[in-house]
Each structure stands twice: as structure tokens, then as C-alpha cells.
Amino acid sequence: ELDRQILPDGGHVSRNPSAQLSILLDLLSLRDALAARRIEVPKPVRDAIDRMTPMLRFFRHGDGRLALFNGSTEGPEGAIDAALERDDAKGRPFGFAPHSGYQRLAAGPVNLVADTGPPPPGAFSHEAHAGCLSFEMSAGRARMIVNCGATKVLGPDWEAASRATAAHSTLVLADTSSARMLKGKLSRRLLGPRVMEGPVEVESRRNENEAGVWLETAHDGYAGLFGLIHRRRLFLSATGEDLRGEDRLDTATAPRRRMPWQRLFRHRVPQDPGFTIRFHIHPDARLSLAHDRTNVLVLLPNGDGWQFRARSGGGECEIAIEESVYLGSGDTTRRAEQIVVAGRVFRGEARVNWAWRRLSTRNAGHPKREDAEVPELPELELPPGG
Template identity: 45%
Template structure:
């Protein structure tokens, strides 16, 4: 983790010695200082006044970590890379804006000025990482009227001198080796700086060219983002909306590739929503805030119902009645785009109306370390685990190692809703000579989900089929039949889970929001494979009319 004079691998640069040198500062970053902004891009996103109040009190709570200090702990030794990126990105200025009042404005200026004192004139591996820099450039420009419009001339001059330096550096290092969300936010900063700062229009042209080239790679034909994460889908769509807004405010033509990407991504974001308005918990995602998701969808201004299938990203959605089932039925994202990826292949989630029933365990905002190791594990997902081994090797600092070589999926839709998905992966072939096949069928009533999990290959391998439950769901085993568990939703609706083998109830956790896991339970079916094929059949069926 970064501290003092070192940086986490996320912030390392092979040319750091040059970027930090006096010749680079004098020859490459210097130039005319813009007198101000040509215009201020729109910023439609709501801030969180509670977070703003913490910042007023010098409490810096980001990415699952919290530090309190009179001076901003820019390089706190204990801070993780996600925390450092958020602090240096200044996207939290909108939270101070939401707090309102002169005190918030003054605090924003104090923090910006403190950053300029330490990092404003030259490169630093943490503070000037391309995605961090792109976030900060967009934040300072987008929040100009909040913290800078009425500032004294000295601070304004320092901010614009530093902005010009940062945009010049960003133009030199982008795209470089950047991929995925990291590249998108770097291009956002480049577009903001080039369009709003007089004399830096070449940066805007570079951003336009890079967007036209990059977006077809990131936004797949089904509208899914190449990182296969509902959370990254939301983040990238929001960045693209901001970039489009900046082009429009500059009264220049919006790149066609940008508009097409927004149009394609919007229905796919709807695909990943459960009935409560939050996101499904795949590949590093938490539920998110429905009001924020609604705002993004509204600002996207793109029509399109949620899709049934997004095969290029590899997810399937079955809906009927009030039920919604989402299945991870594709390969993990490729190396370089797998920072947030989990070993959750063939895991599924299910909601009934606005209530979540079957879930995955979620993700921690820090994204690295012990929490990642635990929550990215196959056992933290509602799928089959063999010999307590992950179907993809989870790397504690992000990304995956070994992964399935072959993942296949086929679906058949019923005329009146529901349907069948038949999927398989070979993530356990290398480690245990097994292939996992999962079949899910949702009846047209939405009140009957049937599953069939088959392990084909070697015998003598212990496995566990897990159904993680949302914390609001109560579970008890049937007193007479060990193959039945009764699940009661908060509304009072009761579902019966029945399997061909005995079930047990075990502890679990749920991290759908924030940093504090909620206690919950999981229903587990355990067994040992026989040579050839071993199949566990199960069914989730709504019982009675309780709660209606």
C-alpha cells in the first residue's frame, strides 16, 4: 500500500523517473496559463450531505477506510489504493456542495489549496495517476462555480496553472496502457480540460479520437461493459454522459461512437437491476443507490427495455410474474479488464417484486486484500464449489489468475414469460477434472424456479451447492424432511426450497451496501461426486398466499 515515498503497484509508472524530473516539469508541463474556463459543464449528479459534513469535520471516509486529521492525509501509510484514488480525485467536492453554506465552500478551497501546495506543479505516482488525474480535472472544472468562482485571484491562478499542467501530462500519457474504466475516466479529464480551458483544444481532439477508437472495444455489441460488472456498467455510463454533456456545452458535435455507446449501455444497465431498483451483486458490485441509478438512466435519455440476454458479456435474465432471475453464464473478463472480477461463474440471484431472495455475498469498497479474497471466492456466490476451491483463481490485489477456458450458455424462452437457461463451465477441469453444468427453468407464473446442477468427470470430489439468502429472509429446515428448507420473505411470502439431497443452514454475510457486512444465512447442499456425472436437482416454489 502507498505510503510516504512509495506507491502501490496500481500507481507505478515505468517512466516515473522521467515524469518526476526537473526537465519534464520545465519542458513538457509548462505553457500558457488559461485565464479561466470557456464554460462550466453541467453536473447533474446529487451529492451526499452527510459525507460533506464529515469532510467539514476533517473526516475522510472513502473506499471502506476512514482517517481523521487536521491536515489531509494525502499519503497515509495505512491507506489502500482505492482510498488514495478517491481522496486525490476530488469527486467528493459535490458532497461539500450538497452540504451548502460558506463553511463548505471555504473547506473546499482549503483542501484544494493544500493539494496544490504538495502536488500541484509536478508529477507524483499517486496523485498524478491517469485515472485519478482525469477524475480531479473533471471535478475541479465541474465544481468551478461552487468552490472557485468567488475565490481570490491567487487561488484561481494556482488552480488554472495546475489544471493546464495536469491536462498536458494527461495528454502525453493517455491512452498508454490504460484499459477499461481507467481509460474512460482519463479520457473524460482530457475532454473536460481540452474543451473548457483556452489554448488546450488539442487535448479535446485527442480525447475525441481515442473515444472513437476505444468505445467499440469497451462497450460490447449487447451494450455490456467489457469488465462484466454491473457497478462498472453504471460508472462508465455516468462518465460517458458527462463527456457528452461537456461536448454539448461546448457546442461541438458529439462523437457518434459516444452517443451509440450511451444508447447501447442504458438498456443493459436496466438488465442488471432487481425489483428494488438496485444492482445485482456480480463482479465487485454492490446494490448502489436506486436514486443515483434512476438519475443516470434519466440523464442517458435512451429508450430500451431491459434485455433478456447479454451474451457478449455473458449474463442471462429470466423474468415471469414478479420474479427476476439473473445468471452469470459467461467467461470472466479478460486479463487487464478483470480488476473487479469474482470467481462466480454460473452463480445466480433471484428477487421477487421488490424483495431479494437468493443473492451473492457482495463486495467491499476497498476492492483488495482479505475482503476481496473472501467475497470474490466461489463460495461467496450462489453456485457450486468443488473441494473449497475457486472456479477462477482470485488474486488479493485484484484480477484473476487461472480461469475457465470454456463457458457455454443456451436459452429457450417460453411464450408467456420465463424460460430455460442451460450453461456450463470447465473452471474445475484443470484442478479436479470436473465440468459444472447448470440448468435453470423459470415457470411462466414466476412462482416456480427449478434447477439442476451436474458435475461431470472424476469421482470422489466433495462439493457444496450454496444458496445465499438476503438478510431479510428467514430460513428453517423442515422438521420431517431434511431435503426441504422454508424461506420467508419480509412481506410474509413463503418459498419452499427442495433438493434431491439433504440441506443444511449455515452462517453467511451480505455486503450489499457500505463497509459493514450484515449477518445472514445460506442453505447448503453437500455431496461427493461419483465417476461420470453427479446431479443435484432442486426447486424453489412459492407456497400459499401469505402476505398478499
């Protein structure tokens, strides 16, 4: 069973960091109990612990707690420390978990974790979210860009909302989630609230050099209903003070076959659908929108200031700040805010470039308009077959 649930890179098959922590703590307790009685620890248990511990470190933010993906909460305070204290390997987390479907970019004070995998298999998808290509980012010990989190105690409406794509820091097309969950009472009773359909092909490639880290990703979660592919590119500079991104929607070259339920709603699909790119911000941060609505200043509790700006293929984007909610603890809600960039698909394509830049804490104000240009992403150079 351990070989079935623990993937080769050490992640749990559910892709849920909280499940990772819970199972690892159970295995560590089992190992310690057997060792105390001088009973040999079975090799599958030892191997699972050896694989899972580095993966737990992979999911850890600068504040020492878990990233919020696929039903995860931040985790009990001290629980991750308790697990990692028993790990002999104290090195830095690795950058790519190919089997679990996650990427980690780290430079300077910044830790960024991105969801670059398809939904888990049906039986393990009861808590999975429609957050493909979403990411979270912390700067030092302060979380900045987050997903909304998850809850099991606030009722089914809250649970459903937290699983939607709009509750994640990624692109949302036509107010539609990139993965759909079972909703019928009978089917949910028989099969649970598992993922019914979602991205099948998820691309993820990265390259690193002295300039920084490039990440190029894509998913086909919107191909069946809209015939569009979402592509996201990220670049994090070597200093960790410059994060640039590009979100694109392109016409799928080989559109996925429509599911029966999709054919029923074909007439409702708009020809040139609108989209939003959402960046949910941790409630401890403070946001300030420039008067011309071209950039946002985010002030973190540690005194850092970060400036966000965006630009579409047709020129500057209008940026809005909207209400959000944070469910990091899993059992309480906190008021939060989100940065929203809106646009519309035109002739089967759309592109938005955006950037986050760390500002000097001495001058953490809105930059002058001429200093607020959105820089282009450096060309993504990938090794052969990367």
C-alpha cells in the first residue's frame, strides 16, 4: 500500500501537502515505536520515510508551514519541525517533483511553489482542487501570494468555493474552473466529491543559469469546453527580487473530445470569452492601488514592499483589487484581498505580461509612471528534451 500511495519523488498520490505531513508523522511514530522495542523496521517503511521527508521540506514556506494546494492547510504549528528534526539530511529542498506535479523556485528571500500537475486519480481526488498552474510565494517569513486554502468544517458551499479555480492564484477562463467535481447527490454519495474531469496534459519545463530560473508550463483543462490552452511562463531572478510572468491562451491544435455533459452546454460557451488572472494576497499584507490603476503596492509585515504591474498585448491593463478570503487554518476565515487583471480572448488567443519587483524599504511608494514599465521575460532557453 505504501508503494501505491507514495510516489517515487516522495509525494503522496493525493497531491495534498497536509496528507504528506500526516502520513509521514504516522510512519515516524511507527518507526520509533518499533525501534524502542528493538524490532526491525520494515524496508518499505524506511524507504517511504526517506522519500517523503525531502518532499515535506519542498512544500514548506518561509514561515515554516505548508503551502496551500489540493486540500492542504498550513498545518499545526511545530508539526513540520517535529518531522524534519528526525531527518538526517538537512540540505535545501529540491526544485522539481515530476511525479507529484510541483515546481519550486527559490532565490534570495523568495520561495515559490507552483502546481504543475493534473488532478490525482479519482479515489484520491476527494479533496483535490482546480488549481492547475497556480502558485504561492513567500518572501522571507512573510507569505505574499497565496491560494485561498481549504476547509471541511464550514459547510459544503465553502468547501466547493475553495476548490474552484477562482480561489487560486492563476488564470480563470469565463468564470469556469479548469477541473470539475462531482455534484449530484447520488453520485457524490456513491463515489465521493471526486474530480470528474480536469487537465489531462500538463507541461512543465525549467532551466536555471546565473540569471535566474525559468519555468514554462501549460494545461489543457479548458480545451474540451473552450478549445483553448492556458500557458504560463515564470522567471525568478537570481537575487529573488524580480518575478516576471506571462499568461497566454492559445487555440488548442488538437482540441480534446467533448464530454457528453459539455455538449449539452455548448450553446452557452461565448465566442470570445473573458478571463481573469488572480493573485490572492495573504491577509497580513497591505495593498495600495495607484490612482491610474496601473500598479499595486503590497507591503509585507516584515517591512518589504513589492510592486505589481501588468501589460496585455494591446497595452496597459487595468488592475483591480477585490475582496478575498483566507482559509489557511482550515477552520476559520480571514478577510483578505486579491489583485485581479481582466481581459478577453480575441480570435482564439490572449496574452498578459506581469511582474513583481521588490522595492527598497526606504522608498516603498508607487513608482513614477515612466519607471513602472512591465519588462519582457528573458527568452526561455531550455536544454534539449528539457
